[in-house]
Amino acid sequence: MFVRHPFERLASAYKERIATLEKDRIQPEPYYDDIRKFICQRYTHPNWVRSLLKKVHPCENFIPPFKHFVEFILTNTETSFGIARMDGHWQPYTVVCQVCKFKYNFIGKYETFNHDFNSLLKRLNVSDWNNEKRRGASGHNTWDYQQLFSSLPDNLICRLKRLYNDDFQLFNYRIEDYVNRTTLTC
Template sequence: MVLKSRSLMYCPVPKVATKTLLNFMLYMHVNDIIDNLEHNWTNIDAGRAQVEKRINIGSYVHELRQHGIAIPKTEEPKSLAAFLRMYLNALRFGSINETHSSRSLNPWRLSFTFAFPYLRLRGLHNLADIFSPSFTRAIFVRHPFERLASAYKERIATLKKDRIQPEPEYDAIRDAICRKRMWSRRIQKPLLKKDSCKGSVPSFEDFVRYILIGTHTSTGITRMDYHWQPYSSICQACKFKYNFIGKYEMFNDHFNSLREIANLSDWNIEKRNGPSGLTTYDYQKFYSELPDDLICQLIRLYDQDFRLFKYRVDDYINRPTLLENCNQLKTL
């Protein structure tokens, strides 16, 4: 995601305060749209802007309401500009104003988010611009093992009935893990009923075994779900040479630094989206019973992430002879 007006590029990595950071970037993007609509039409792609004239604002208001944003009938916007200003408040505060409380907004669940590209500021003419000294190339990272455990907890170990919104792709992964486990135990096909895996939550070990399939090749890694794909792959860390690296473990401090760089002083730092509430100790427990061979394969998978962003394996794994065992197992 690139905002030329702020000389800022950000690579979103799932499970690293991504909702907060994407809201932050989208807020600046929509703010730029409003500013240019009102003051500088030469920066707007006029051809695509014609599509905006056909936008059904009422349907977008309805969608916001469906996602928990309270919008009284008397405060419905009558124009695109008014709607965008209301949307800015929803991004910034999680509600349209201080009077009406709402739940946290995930803009990427809203279909109208993808309508905004029809009215977009002109893009970069030269991709090389992002490598100029004036450009900030930002990424936020998290300990690879904590990010993986968090993805398991929220995407795999949380059943459909306990989610705010459906995620059929992860229901399918959970089902696939279950069926693979059952087949590995040599349960014959006639015994595998259609709903035999319904409501089943795979263990963390079964999940790890599943995601490691095919990761011995670079092609296999690039095909991984982005919730557990390594940063070095999903964000091409070596290619883009990020000059702003924020860490989840110091999020408030590093996010404030990014706000200063982006010259956005009016963001609501107290409004952070989607923290799980689990502690480091909670995540460490997921690894306590994993066999050495799986941990070694995970170390190999996330090796560049550990090296590039200076994370330590022993922050999560308390096994003094582990690295020696990894060498013996030839998995590093």
Template sequence: CPVPKVATKTLLNVILYIHVRDLINNLNNNWTNIDNTKAKIERAINISKFIEELRAHGVIIPEQEKPKSLLEFLHMYLNILQFGQINKNFPSRLINPWRLSFTFSFPYFRLQNLSSLSQIFSSSFTRTIFVRHPFERLASAYKERIATLSKDRIEPEFEYDEIRMEICYKRITSTKLRQLMLLKDSCRSIIPSFEDFVRYIILATYVPNGIARLNFHWQPYSTLCQVCKFQYNFVGKYELFDEDFPQFLKHFNITNWNIEKRNGPSGLMKWDYQKYYITLPNDLICQLIHLYNDDFRLFKYKVHDYIVNRTGLLQNCHLIKTSWKEM
């Protein structure tokens, strides 16, 4: 269960590599493990279209190197995922495979072919999760998804534009002013404060199944990845990525992976995330602690790594009553 930010920038590329590698193995040796419905779609795949999409993203693929079958294409794609190029003779720029439409075209394995789904929970299956400190993850989600407008993004993400506007409208108590803002579409360019963002999240948890319906960028791992149910036997941490990731590669027998080519590192330091919590009211911090309590407990994270100079806060959280019901 990889999750942003380490997921989209690094780990999912490796998991996609493992998936494609397993597809090749099953296409060669055990076709029954490939979903038949998906397989029919695969036969109609326009490989030339996929090649053009890769070229449009900066991957050099000469005509004489074009694959002629799905199997050849998958072998070529493995090299692109691992080395960023089809081979050493044609250097290309790194790509983000999650911006490629064909990433979602590959067939899935049929888990139903297992004698029992309980096999997934056996020691012969590796159940992997990479986690990040809940408060750093939340601050990062705010900075990258909410505090960054569409015009400043590489690609627009309309879902977060809608969230940003929803927070803005809810902060306007006057009905007339809200209607005026709506008509002028003024909220589209207003970045809500981190405090307003946190209030928006907390309020969303008050409805039935609210936590399970939170956006996956800030939904607790315990819910998003069903931590207690899956009993992950490989747990990596974003903070220890340089130590845990090589162990992950070794476990799956992946060699020559360039660990240094992590896509899009932010370059931010711990303080860049700590500062978001400096002015956050105690009642909101307490509610965040409650929301992410299982993540703190299961992955041994400490609140005081990001909440500083709040002596006695943890002891008093159960005494603090929220002074607001709605934004």
């Protein structure tokens, strides 16, 4: 299996799935458009009332802020049932990949993908795999993602830290890679 820093996964899911409007996508993703609209309705325009006079919904072409996305994904994460129902793009790896139930014989990291993938190929004794042109990330970098987390209040950072704690521990990731706060106490 290959893993990715939990906060990078979360920020990437936001940028690619929520902060990209339908008109800007290569393929339609109505499921994520519905989530984006739901987040907008719930956190940005909770008092909006549909009427015959208002044919265009204010959330149709609105990108909710990262804070509202985080509030949405943290809903119902106090229970294992709530976490089990999360979307796979932001569900902790320890749940989606059932890390504690299966004995993985190889765990690579997205951050060192080229090196790790070559190691996997060697382990599998595969020499003719063309991995010259790997499809890379969406063009966003760590700094872009750090900016998203810098806008979050401490209480949301602490709740995210609790949600992804097992991923941080098992895969040796640090929260400080995306959150630069000396005063954060959870």
